Amino acid sequence: MSLKPLIGAYTDSAGAWNIMANGANNDSPGITAAFGGPEIGWIAQQGGQYLIEWDAVMPVGRTLLVEPGCTFRIRNGATLYLLGEVDLPQERQVFILEGSGKVVGLRSLTPEMLGAQAGNANDAYFIQQAHNCLEASGAALGGPMELRLLSREYKLHAPVFLRPTQTFSLTLRGAGVMNDGTRLIASSDTAHPWSGQAGQAMVNLTATALPNAAGAYIEARIESLGMVWNAGACATALRLSGGDPIKPNVLQDVFIQDFEIGLHLAKARMWSIERFGIWAEHRQNAIGCLIDGGGGDCTFHDGQISMQLAAGSRALRIAASTGEWVAGLRFNGVVFYHPDRGVEIQTTGSGKVGDVWFNPGCQFDGDNTVAGSGAPRMVALQADGGAIDNVNFNGVYFSGFAAQQPAMEIAATGTGAINDISIVASWFVGVRGPVINAFNANGLIVANNRFREVSTTNMLQFSLAKRIVVCGNTLFQANATLTNSIQIEATCDDFVIADNVFKKPIANLAGTSASRVVANNV
Numbered sequence: 001m002s003l004k005p006l007i008g009a010y011t012d013s014a015g016a017w018n019i020m021a022n023g024a025n026n027d028s029p030g031i032t033a034a035f036g037g038p039e040i041g042w043i044a045q046q047g048g049q050y051l052i053e054w055d056a057v058m059p060v061g062r063t064l065l066v067e068p069g070c071t072f073r074i075r076n077g078a079t080l081y082l083l084g085e086v087d088l089p090q091e092r093q094v095f096i097l098e099g100s101g102k103v104v105g106l107r108s109l110t111p112e113m114l115g116a117q118a119g120n121a122n123d124a125y126f127i128q129q130a131h132n133c134l135e136a137s138g139a140a141l142g143g144p145m146e147l148r149l150l151s152r153e154y155k156l157h158a159p160v161f162l163r164p165t166q167t168f169s170l171t172l173r174g175a176g177v178m179n180d181g182t183r184l185i186a187s188s189d190t191a192h193p194w195s196g197q198a199g200q201a202m203v204n205l206t207a208t209a210l211p212n213a214a215g216a217y218i219e220a221r222i223e224s225l226g227m228v229w230n231a232g233a234c235a236t237a238l239r240l241s242g243g244d245p246i247k248p249n250v251l252q253d254v255f256i257q258d259f260e261i262g263l264h265l266a267k268a269r270m271w272s273i274e275r276f277g278i279w280a281e282h283r284q285n286a287i288g289c290l291i292d293g294g295g296g297d298c299t300f301h302d303g304q305i306s307m308q309l310a311a312g313s314r315a316l317r318i319a320a321s322t323g324e325w326v327a328g329l330r331f332n333g334v335v336f337y338h339p340d341r342g343v344e345i346q347t348t349g350s351g352k353v354g355d356v357w358f359n360p361g362c363q364f365d366g367d368n369t370v371a372g373s374g375a376p377r378m379v380a381l382q383a384d385g386g387a388i389d390n391v392n393f394n395g396v397y398f399s400g401f402a403a404q405q406p407a408m409e410i411a412a413t414g415t416g417a418i419n420d421i422s423i424v425a426s427w428f429v430g431v432r433g434p435v436i437n438a439f440n441a442n443g444l445i446v447a448n449n450r451f452r453e454v455s456t457t458n459m460l461q462f463s464l465a466k467r468i469v470v471c472g473n474t475l476f477q478a479n480a481t482l483t484n485s486i487q488i489e490a491t492c493d494d495f496v497i498a499d500n501v502f503k504k505p506i507a508n509l510a511g512t513s514a515s516r517v518v519a520n521n522v
Contacts, residue, residue, distance in 0.1 A: 134146075318346075431451075
């Protein structure tokens with residue numbers, strides 16, 4: 001198929017029009033007339049500077065080849081509709097957008113096509129422009145849209161906002177996470193200081209269910225890129241909000257480095273987070289992943305959250321305050337490395353957290369030589385109001401903690417309640433404080449676990465707790481400092497401690513009865 005140059009005089013029902021491609025004359029009517037004629041294939045040649053002052057349309061069934069060095073300047077309020085087949089450069093500027101000017105119809109855009117250049121600190125502006133054009137294309141055409149990032153550093157001086165809906169399926173895709181992959185850098189240089197408002201993340205994705213869109217799903221993906229903090233920039237790397245009630249959205253092959261908050265799920269629902277790394281070894285008081293505001297039904301697969309020890313760090317914090325309910329979280333093969341608190345779950349007011357599972361392959365690594373700070377714990381469940389229900393540790397590895405503090409602390413205070421916690425088939429090694437300290441918990445199963453090299457007075461401690469089952473556990477190589485395998489305070493009731501191999505005394509201060517059973521322990 002021969003291609004006709006997109007320049008010259010064309011006629012339609014409204015009159016005769018010229019395409020000058022000189023950057024000074026309005027080419028919109030001529031372009032619409034040309035594409036409305038009998039010719040099928042067109043070429044926008046190198047050096048052409050098309051000016052679009054009002055809407056121009058290339059319909060379905062037409063083909064356009066855009067040569068490198070050709071540009072379309074789209075004025076404020078105008079839209080260039082490219083609805084046919086378009087072949088254009090991916091790594092250099094093609095469109096110059098002024099104000100609300102847009103190009104609609106392309107299903108894949110790079111920021112470079114809109115003017116982003118390596119080495120500049122204003123890439124956020126062009127990433128947002130690309131998103132807004134894809135958003136308009138989604139509303140007009142439906143179907144999947146891709147915002148593609150190249151293999152380079154993108155310096156963001158302002159936040160980026162992504163807004164997928166049922167009619168706008170969006171993928172933000174980088175070129176990989178290796179050294180030559182895609183990096184989003186929170187920029188704060190003198191010429192382009194960080195301009196986001198307080199609390200905004202570097203990248204903010206809000207998935208919104210539109211009314212009257214029944215039967216359609218929200219589809220959003222972020223993949224194959226890294227996010228790196230820079231001094232003076234924003235505190236949070238990535239915030240995910242909203243989601244589809246049925247179909248999970250996806251975050252995969254992403255790493256986040258040295259932000260105060262790495263990943264924030266704020267009232268987010270139905271996300272699958274896969275093959276991820278959140279690293280804050282150089283940041284004090286950091287939170288690797290924060291989940292709050294409600295939501296849930298999210299799954300984490302094969303990731304690592306690595307923090308700076310002795311610096312008030314939290315690898316994972318799950319929080320719910322009055323009116324909030326976080327429920328349905330699954331962690332599979334996630335490593336929590338050297339935080340002061342590996343997992344912190346806290347409720348206040350009437351907040352609720354429940355149905356949380358740490359499954360086989362999860363690993364909590366403390367440090368047997370360096371103590372944490374700020375009451376370090378591998379796991380801390382704290383209900384200062386509201387309720388924590390149904391939290392499960394199944395086949396999890398806990399290793400090493402120099403601080404003489406509980407590895408796992410479970411405590412309800414005030415109006416708070418903690419119900420139905422299970423620790424099953426897990427391995428605890430090198431713990432120098434109580435392995436489990438439970439206060440005011442209702443429903444606790446500790447079964448088929450292995451304990452090794454425990455250095456403390458009481459390995460398991462229960463106070464003001466009831467509905468406790470401790471069975472089938474084994475202790476290997478207790479250190480001389482270990483006095484009791486279990487201490488049960490007089491305030492406990494409704495418990496069964498049976499069929500354990502501890503070879504250390506059980507200090508039962510509550511006594512035995514039909515509802516207080518201690519039997520068949522070695």
